[in-house]
Amino acid sequence: MATTELTSDIFQQTLEDSDILFIDFWADWCGPCKQFAPVYEQISEQHPEITFGKVDTEAERELAAAAKISSIPTLMAFREKVLVFSQPGALNAEQLTQVVTAVKDLDMDEVHKQVAEQAEGESPQQD
Numbered sequence: 001m002a003t004t005e006l007t008s009d010i011f012q013q014t015l016e017d018s019d020i021l022f023i024d025f026w027a028d029w030c031g032p033c034k035q036f037a038p039v040y041e042q043i044s045e046q047h048p049e050i051t052f053g054k055v056d057t058e059a060e061r062e063l064a065a066a067a068k069i070s071s072i073p074t075l076m077a078f079r080e081k082v083l084v085f086s087q088p089g090a091l092n093a094e095q096l097t098q099v100v101t102a103v104k105d106l107d108m109d110e111v112h113k114q115v116a117e118q119a120e121g122e123s124p125q126q127d
Contacts, residue, residue, distance in 0.1 A: 040054075
């Protein structure tokens with residue numbers, strides 16, 4: 001199995017240890033989640049260099065709440081601990097492959113620069 005079940009106990013460490021981390025937020029009762037699961041598993045097997053995690057939103061309610069999950073399935077991608085993709089809805093294999101490629105191809109120097117600029121813009125002004 002190429003995916004890892006993520007819990008609140010291992011979530012932060014998994015994020016720290018992964019250059020690229022994809023997370024599928026799902027629930028057992030969710031029809032679209034069940035349709036997306038084999039696609040997610042298939043793509044994860046094609047990319048062993050990437051960490052693919054799954055969060056059961058029923059078992060990990062606090063984790064789902066912290067991630068502000070309001071619709072499932074929701075797919076998130078982190079690169080170098082930065083959230084670079086978040087979208088609800090099931091994707092097909094082609095769409096998920098496109099997202100994986102896009103995340104792998106990101107210019108992370110530019111992403112970190114944008115994050116820093118955004119953080120500066122949000123900091124309180126000193127008078």
